[in-house]
Amino acid sequence: MTQSKIISFIVENKPGVLFKVTNMIRRRCFNIDSITVGTVDHKEISKMTLTIDGDESTVEQVVKQLLKLIDVLDVNVWSPNEAMSRELALVKLSNNAKKLLNKVSDSIYRIIDTSADAFTLEVVGTPEEIDSLLERFPYSEVQEIARTGMTAVRKC
């Protein structure tokens, strides 16, 4: 039975580490949904977050293979309900789409750029919230989308 898991891990902030992580994932044929990386705390370490839909033994192997990489310092595995997770999306829409915004709960987006024929939304939420917001806009009104992938922390 597959289940969605968030794997949050700390790595050395050095050249080649992202490659080593993604190369291992490719080499072992792990099928991941997203991966994000950013520096945290101080310049020497980064935090990576990957999401995966897999059975128990696959998740176990991902964790062990990550720990086997010398540049990986610590690994945490969370179920979605154990973590606070967010993703950022930037969505450029034609101005026709503005009227559709009224129907959307206003808590997860703001307009950060406008022009005569288009505007850009910054959307912050869970991947599901972003998905459901994007579904409201007809394909023809969407000019460009960029999404960061999910990052997460354990719930308080």
Place this chain on the structure above:
Amino acid sequence: MVEMSGSDALIEGLRREKVEAVFGMPGGANLPIYDSLYESGIRHVLVRHEQSAAHMADAYARVSRRAGVCMATSGPGATNLVTGIATAYMDSSPVIAITGQVPKTMIGRDAFQETDIMGVVASITKNSFQPLQSGDIPDAVKKAFFVATSGRPGPVVIDIPKDVQTDRAEMVFPEKVEIRGYKAHLALDHAEIERAAEILARAERPVLWGGGGVSISNASEQFQAIAELLMAPVITSLQGKGTFPEDHPLSLGPMGMHGRAESNKIVQECDALLAVGVRFSDRSTGTFSDFMPNGKIIHLDADPSEINKNKRVDVYVVGDAKQMLAEIYEALCRRFRQREAPYPWLDRVKEVREQLANIPAYAEAEHELSGPRIMKTLREVLPAKAIMTTGVGRHQMWAEIHYKVLKPRTWITSTGLGTMGFGLPAAIGAKVARPDVPVVDLDGDGSFMMTENALGTAVEEQIPITAIILNDHSLGLVEQWQRLFYNRRYIGVKYPRTPDFVKLAQAYEAEAIRVESLKDLSKALEDAIRSEVVNVIEVPVSAEEDVFPFMPPGMSLKDTIYGGRKETTIF
């Protein structure tokens, strides 16, 4: 602190690691390293092809339990090492591969002889280092040796741009290094040790399964003590051959695709399997889901990622095999008294041995130069301490089944990667590590021809090894598969014009002889191991003689074929 060039610091680092010999070849991008080697007192063995250098370093490491070092220039020199690095990775051998790289300013510009070797070897090394300042070299060397030789050993690459080799810096040589993301061994889980002992103490039909990890950890003594306490039959993986003396009454031999029939059968009947330093390779277990569906499995290994990778186990402990086995022995002694033979399980083992004694695979072949008979002859001639290396193919499988290995680290073979061409350079590396014992490369014509130019190295460097070539003018094991599974549609397996190996060896100024009988083989081998020169012995064999027992690919241990035709399966 002392000021010196990066290449001098590298060689000083090697001296501090007590490196006696390096195997390699110079080129444009590692000339400064070679210049520093000039007055170092470290022996350099010049190869004809870098693949051989990696195999030599690998075998040196397996025999000596110390890191083996090979060197190559950038680009093709580095990529020629790759097969050897992958071989070492699969068999957990601590090889340090030192490659030259184009100068820093040229990296990424597709410079002459530039290869991204760091990227190429990422999935076949334990780690790799590319010092970008000459002052970083001492630390990189220390870390490389630490990572390669500790925990589950494995190859490490140090890739050094040419300008980093020549740049001078104040060097600090660390006595110890720590890598915060790397722990050689975790603390032992004593509760699990107790659970393992409990299962073994209660087991009525225990079996021990030893792999390469037992030799690596130098744990044969502890492994044997548990076997004798429990009076448990012992099987091995192909890599683990020799971790338990194969002439011991409890020894059943290797299990697997070309394992001993007794091992393949007995393991299916056991109620507790103590698996030590093995990785549940498909070639050992067959179909994972069919392997040990009933009995309990206890897995001891140095590498946490091997636990539950291929097969779910009931109890596991991660750590150093020697320590884990010593603790299990103590825990057993607290709850178990020395078992006396005979008891029902050993009676059953004896019964299986007797049932299987006359299977076609074990029957004495009529023709004299048959694989099994050659293996028995080699064992009669070679002293127990002699080291055998092998290529990959029928000769290796015959040795697996019929050549009894009596001491740890005297059986050096490529099992995980199955690298043809391993045998001859491995013999050279083994002999450099152990000049005091006879070293024999048991080879086939196909494997031998892949790295035959290493004969030149053996002769020039006066490394007196003996290569025995079983010549069937074929890629014999592949031919067997085409015979059994592809209706004898032989394609791409025949070498009707293999060179005259006697003349070939003589052209390299080695001693050489072709033998036509077992008596002549004995005599030739006795002469060869007494001599102080390189010897080649060619033994003509038939390509038609299949290796049995045989668990067909994709099948289970219960499907093992005992010889001749498929109908002879008696499970």
